[in-house]
Amino acid sequence: MDNQTQAAILQVYAAWAGVLVTLFGFLVITFQLRVSAKASRTQNASTFMLGEHKERLLNDASEALGQLFQFGSRKQMPMETARKIMADEPTARKLSAVLNYYENVAAGVNCGVHDEQYVRLAGSRSFRIRFWENANYIAAVRESNRNPNLWIELERLCEKWDRWSNASPHFFENGQVVVGVPFEELRVPSEQERWKPRLKPRRSNSWLLSRQNRLGRSETAVLASPDSSGQLQSATQSAALHKRKTQSSDSPS
Incomplete structure (x- = not known):
């Protein structure tokens, strides 16, 4: 060489x-x-x-609510109490500030700004029970403002975590928060569900929503989650049926 x-x-x-x-x-x-x-x-x-911001908001809201409602009591706020709070603007503002805190964290998780695994491990149960406790207040505020997207990021995140949870009681059923059921009567996971493998939770479907809906500027919103409505499933079935028809027509007789 x-x-x-x-x-x-x-x-x-x-x-x-x-x-x-x-x-x-x-x-x-x-x-x-x-x-x-x-x-x-x-x-x-x-x-x-x-941070101290969360504790300060909770303390201010607890002082404003007084005997009307107590956070962490494992009781759902009645609709009558929710309307009384809405009539008192200072109290309603402080309670809404607490929910806005959870909404901001949930929006950060859904958008990828906050680490979902860390937030879920640190406060999955706290997020879900807080939304369940104030479900009637949230519904009343949405109705009063004619905006069903208020605190929607919090609702979407809580519903996803609740669907994935295999230990604590379920605060959601069929994609909707449970209303009118005492905490002691909420459905708990069965033994089979408790021992199922802990799979990674599904990614948020917030990207399927238009930017206008995600910002809460539309009075109506179509939640494109697999469990919220049959629209996504029906669209998939229609596409599959069309594909089968096309394949059958192209195949030689």
Whole structure:
């Protein structure tokens, strides 16, 4: 083997080595970026979850509500009490501020700003029971403002986590929050459900909603979640039926 051949082989080896080094560097940078993004989302979530802002809002709302309603009492606010609170503007403002806090965190989770795994482990039950406790107040405010999208991000996140939960009582049934049922009578997971594998929860379907609906500017919203309505399922079935008809017509007789 002459010197020119050896030099050509070495050049090929050097070129491949350069490609491998570049690829390895790209993988390292990608991994670092993913780790950094994960840490950033976790930091954002912990700032919201562990800050003093949440406790201050809860304390202010508890003082304003007085004997009307108590947070953490495992009791659902009656509709009559909800309408009394709405009639008292200062009290309603403080209660709405608490729900707005949970709404902001839920919107951050649904949009990928906050780390969902961290928020779910830290407050899944707290989020769901808070929405269940104030379900009648939320319904009354939505009706009064003619806006069904108020606190919709919180509702969507709580419904998803409730559907995935296999330990605590279920606060949602068939995609709707349970109303008028005492805490002690809420459906609890069966033994078979308790021991089912803990799969990763499904991603939020908020991207299926228009930006106008997600911002709450529309008076009507179509929730495109698999369990909320049959529209998504019927559309899929129609597409499958059309595909079968097309295949049968194209096949030779």
